[in-house]
Amino acid sequence: MTTPLERVRVAAVDLGATSGRVMSCEVGRDRLELTEIHRFANGAHAGPDGLVWQIRKIHREVLQGVSELADHGRLDGIGIDSWAVDHGLLDAVGSLLHDPWSHRDSRTDGIAERISRQIGEDELYSITGLQQLPFNTVYQLIASRESEIWPQVDRMLLLPDLLGYWLTGVAVAERTNASTTQLYDAREGEWSQKLITALELPERLFPPLVDPGTRIGTVQAGPQVPTGLVGTPVLSVASHDTASAVVAxxxxxxxxxxxxxxxxxxxxxxxxxxxxxxxxxxxxxxxxxxxxxxxxxxxxxxxxxxxxxxxxxxxxxxxxxxxxxxxxxxxxxxxxxxxxxxxxxxxxxxxxxxxxxxxxxxxxxxxxxxxxxxxxxxxxxxxxxxxxxxxxxxxxxxxxxxxxxxxxxxxxxxxxxxxxxxxxxxxxxxxxxPAEAAALGNALVQARALGVELxxxxxxxxxxxxxxxxxxxxxxxxxxxxxxxxxxxxxxxxx
Structure with missing residues (x-):
């Protein structure tokens, strides 16, 4: 059993489509204080083959903000939330094959209609319970299957999980964000094997699911990682930013x-x-x-x-x-x-x-x-x-x-x-x-996982x-x- 703690100080990394922020949050039974440490502009970038996220730049900004936070006192944990559905594709050795495409890119045009003819909108909904949006992860994966990088693709990681992987070396799929992909069984709370098989997607794409509050690992040493961060716990939160916002x-x-x-x-x-x-x-x-x-x-x-x-x-x-x-x-x-x-x-x-x-x-x-x-x-x-x-x-x-x-x-x-x-x-x-509900929800989940009585x-x-x-x-x-x-x-x- 986790020993109750009076107070923790965590880094809540909250990434939006137009800006990202690293927030310091002190959480106790009667304390919830949020301080912005680092904010940076974000946005989809027009690459040679579509709108993409400059995820390596985002990674550097996150490291900068978390490092600044750690320089000013104890840091008990790091949690990351972001927008949903977008993801990175990795090869068998864990290297990113392409900057993650933005959900606003046009490459998925017409794919939802194709999949609906193959499986049926009613069948899709009965399994996933998900709103039919043209940029859902499932349609992005079908678009990627038609790209030149697909033969090298080994694994898909949603954006918070990708950043967590780069910090810890551990690849997982946090459940609240996985549920936005239209490949998640809403009744069973697991990846839908039926849809994965029907769409002829390789099972290796989908990492093991974890719940919010799971300790993923600790920050590992690396060429861009400040030494002061090494060993800091990285925790899954409700990593879809809306899920974190609803917590708060x-x-x-x-x-x-x-x-x-x-x-x-x-x-x-x-x-x-x-x-x-x-x-x-x-x-x-x-x-x-x-x-x-x-x-x-x-x-x-x-x-x-x-x-x-x-x-x-x-x-x-x-x-x-x-x-x-x-x-x-x-x-x-x-x-x-x-x-x-x-x-x-x-x-x-x-x-x-x-x-x-x-x-x-x-x-x-x-x-x-x-x-x-x-x-x-x-x-x-x-x-x-x-x-x-x-x-x-x-x-x-x-x-x-x-x-x-x-x-x-x-x-x-x-x-x-x-x-x-x-x-x-x-x-x-x-x-x-609150305006910063996602960051607060992020921090609250970390605090409970670390032992604060919530x-x-x-x-x-x-x-x-x-x-x-x-x-x-x-x-x-x-x-x-x-x-x-x-x-x-x-x-x-x-x-």
Missing amino acids: VPAQGTDFAYISSGTWSLVGVELPAPVLTEQARRADFTNEAGLDDSIRFLRNVSGLWLLAQSLETWRRAGRGLPGLPGLLAQAALLPAWRTVIDVEDPRLIPPGDMPSRIMALAAEAGEPVPETPVEVVRTILDGLALAYRRNVCLAGDLSGTEIGVVHIVGGGSQNTLLCQLTADALGIPVLAG PDLAAMRDLVARTHPPQRYLPRPDTGIDAAAARLQLQLTPA
Whole structure:
């Protein structure tokens, strides 16, 4: 039995699609303090054969941040979380064969349809319970099978597992992230041998599964590894960043929905078992593993990516704009729901000129076309709030959950206009924060594994609520939300 500890200090490495951070976190029974040690820009890079992640650069940045943390005191553990589905392919001696492709690369175009014809969407869902997204790991692997590197491929490692492998030399697959691949059996909690066989994928690709909180190994000496890190424990966490963020939702009871709002928005509820009904499949909801055998029943919804791409487009065009805070302040003064668009339209997934696409969608739907950057920003936020409303309601209906409050965590929790619009759209309270939920959840899982007395999710969430109290938003009356939702429904319903 692990001896209870009063306090630990861990490195929570939290990697997002636009930035990465190494956080120092001190965790005790009544203490949860997070300090940013190192932050770096991230983003997909246009390589000669598609969009890729510069994973070796990410690795160097992680080592730099963790080393800086270790230089300033005791370091009890390291845990890594990141976005899902993307992965590295290794050869038989463990060398990376190609920079990991980004899920936004077009190489998987059409592959989901091919696999659906071979296996059937209903069969895929009955096994994996996963939302049908064109960039799921299974489709990326099929695309890789048609590449020149495939004959050398021996093993697949999702990104946090790849970085953990480079630190420890131990190759594993953490369960919450593995559950996003569409190759994981949602009922059995194991790799789906049926799908692996049907798709003629070699079994050696798939490393052994481990639960969050497993001690993977210790940092090994190497040419890029600072000597002060050697011997530091590396622990698996809920390595899908959304799984870590859900750990740190400061909820009381079970009547809540969550929105993990970042580059993507993950909207759902927490359940004891997967929902694998035909209704859930048709609604495109996903069942992903969470901490302590929980299920994250959720839907991937577009997120702050739309704002980030719009800002980048205006920056490149040399538009003299006040920056995002100024744009948000001006957008708050505009009428609600003036322009209603479906922010989940797949045409908004790739990088590029997002404002032009949004204007085109508005024109196509017969909505007032947003002509200024402020109007585009307001259209995005109104659209996100409407998407949140639709998917929170669906999550409750499909799972039989009575939802009394919605928690928004992640970067979007700092967007006061988005939080207020979400409360208005849903007609129930919204509790916003913490913004760094993924890093906090990462650290909490490490702390429990190292011996801090945090027996279950309820204890972890109580600690978050006491140390990082959320901001409360109440719905405002007479916002015109029902008419706006009806306009959106007309766009979603085929003629």
